[in-house]
Amino acid sequence: MKKTFLTALCFSVTMGIFAQKGKVTNQPLVPDNLADPTIVQFGDTYYLYATSDIGDQKSDLSTSGKPVVWKxxxxxxxxxEGVIIPGIDWNKYRYWAPGRAIFNKGKYYLYFTCEGPTHVAVADSPEGPFKLVNGPETFTGKETDSAVAPDIDGCPFIDDNGKGYIFWRRRKAAELTDDYLKIKGNTIDIPTGWKGYSEGPQMFKRKGIYYYLxxxxxxxxxQYGYVMSNKSPLGPFTTPENDIILSSDTKQNIxxxxxxxxxxxxxxxxWFFVYLDYGIGGTSRQIYVSPLKFNADGTIQPVKINNNGVGYFAKSTMPKELKFPHAVATASSYRPDMTVIPHRWRNQKDLKFHLPDSLPKREINFAPANALDDSNYTRWWASPDDSVKCWQxxxxxxxxxxxxNIFFVHPSLGHVFTLEKSLDGKNWQKIYAENERTTRSPHTANKIGTTRYLRVHILEGQPGIWNIKLY
Structure with a gap:
């Protein structure tokens, strides 16, 4: 941690302080640590449901962030804005791997993993609030009656004729009841070209062909494989020659x-594919989107990973962002630079593609200027022993x-903070305060007025900022 005295409340970090210029070359979809994403479109809005990661380089699956939906x-x-499944103590229970949200008879249904099984919740809006369909008013994490599938990563699929199906970990699948809330009939094992450990399943349909990923x-x-069928979502399936369509691309740093x-x-x-990337390891992952292309015979082309993002899908209604090429960011502290070395999968024989013998590395820094570089990949992150937690x-x-607009680190856990302004860097005026721990991203302060300096004090929540955007 590097410090030099600036004021009684905020210190100046003397390295890496200038806002970066030029094109952003690494752009996750959102400024957050997310994994297991699904994206659905209702009306003119895209909804992103995902696991909110709050871990570190260790693969710590004992905790997760609260359930939210980005739009x-x-x-x-x-x-x-807010937690989408209230009434459950998310400090005790883990929300993972939300599957495809579906609309049926005026209601929205969300399938998600919690404490092992896949549950289903219902709401009047894609943004919630959702309520467990089959479960009790108070969730204890031990319910089985509320489960729609007995294991993790349940993802539903509704065919053109209205029949519903659900797919879950280890290549399991079954038909759903007419209300899409329970399994009916036998559970099947989907035959695939690769037999190792498998999760994150999905079924989709294009031009009469069913694809199981x-x-x-x-x-x-x-890495991702697939099989295909022209009969039904439950097969019979064929395995195409090039059945692995997504794997690491070290040149693209994915x-x-x-x-x-x-x-x-x-x-x-x-078509597009949204997927998680290793991030900085463990449960600190991020998500990217790449186009998905098909051959004339319906087979899927290997995905050309694009870590720059896919750009706008519609005209933006946001005001013009203000740019300050000579801005200087300082902070009370920042975490030491980090070298990330990837962790290999334990059974290499299960895989078609392998990382090179000389493992790639990621050099990560958490300097204050990262909050000004327009990248969802970089962040300012205060040192864990910082009692001031100030960015300026x-x-x-x-x-x-x-x-x-302030995009904090681990926003699903909520933040309490103050925002101040100054014309001379000495005399400060508080212009905004979030006095109760609020779960949202971004946090927005309006009508700031004339200023040269801005200062954020983080009082509760993770002391870090992905992005600061000014308008």
């Missing part, structure tokens, strides 16, 4: 792409600011 109309500017392995060796979801844009034949920017000139 966007343009596919670039994403936000969420499944993962192989894990960690930085995650490792272990896994547990994702295929969706099409505006119900057209333009000198814009380099006086400007009239209408809005400030």
């Amino acid at each position: 966007s109309k343009d596919f670039v500017n994403w936000s969420f 499944y993962t192989n392995g894990g960690y930085a060796d995650y 490792w272990g792409p896994g547990h994702g979801f295929v969706f099409n844009k505006n119900n057209t034949d333009e 920017v000198d814009l380099g000139k006086t400007a009239n600011i209408n809005r400030c």
Whole structure:
């Protein structure tokens, strides 16, 4: 941790303080640690349901963030507001791997993993609040009656004729009852070309062909395979010659792409794959989106990973963002630089593609300037022993600011903070305060007015910022 005295409340970090310039070359979809994503479109809005990671380099699956849903109309500017499944103590229970959300008879149904099984919840809106369909008012984590599938990663599929199916870990699948809330009939094992450990399943349909996607392995060796059928969602299936369509691309700095979801844009034949990346290891993953292309015979082409993102899907309604090329960011502290070395999957024989013998590395820093670089990949993150937890920017000139959007680290856990402004860096005025721990992203302060300096004090919540955006 590097410090030099600046004020009684905030210290200046003397390395890496200038806002980065030029094109952003690594752009996860949203500024957060997410995994196991699904994206569905209802009306003119895209909804992103995912696991909120709150871990570190260790593969710590004992905890997770609270259930939220990110939404966007343009596919670039994403936000969420509040916990979507209230009434459950999410400090005790883990919300993982939400499957495809579906609309049926005026209601929205969300399938998600909690404490082992896959449960289903219902709401009047894709944003919730959702309530367990089959479960009690008070969830204890031990219910089995509320489960729609007996294991993790349950993802439903509704065929054109209205019949429902669900797919879950280890290549399991079954038909659903007419209300899509329970399994009926026998559970089947889907035959695939690769037989190792598998999770993150999905079924989708295109031009009369059913595609079953499944993962192989894990960690930085995650990869995706598929089989296809022209008969039904439960087969019989054939395995195409090139059945692994997604694997690590060290040149693009994407490792272990896994547990994702295929969706099409505006119900057209333009398809995309959203998937997790290794991140900085363990449960600190992020998500990316790449186009999905098909051959003339319906087989899927290997995914060309694009870590720059896929851009706008619709015209943005956001105001023009203000840029300050000479801005200087300082902070009370930042975490030491980190070298990330990938963790291989334990059974290499289960995999078609392998990481190189000389493992790639990621050099990660958490400098204050990362909050100004427009990248969802980088962040300022205070040192764990920092009692001040302050981030500050000198814009380099006086400007009239209408809005400030702050994207905090681990936003699903909520934040308490204050925002101050100053013309001279000495005399400060509090202009916004979030006094109760609030779960949202971004946090927005309006009508800031004329200022040259802005300062954020994080009082509760993870002391880090992905992005600060000014309008």
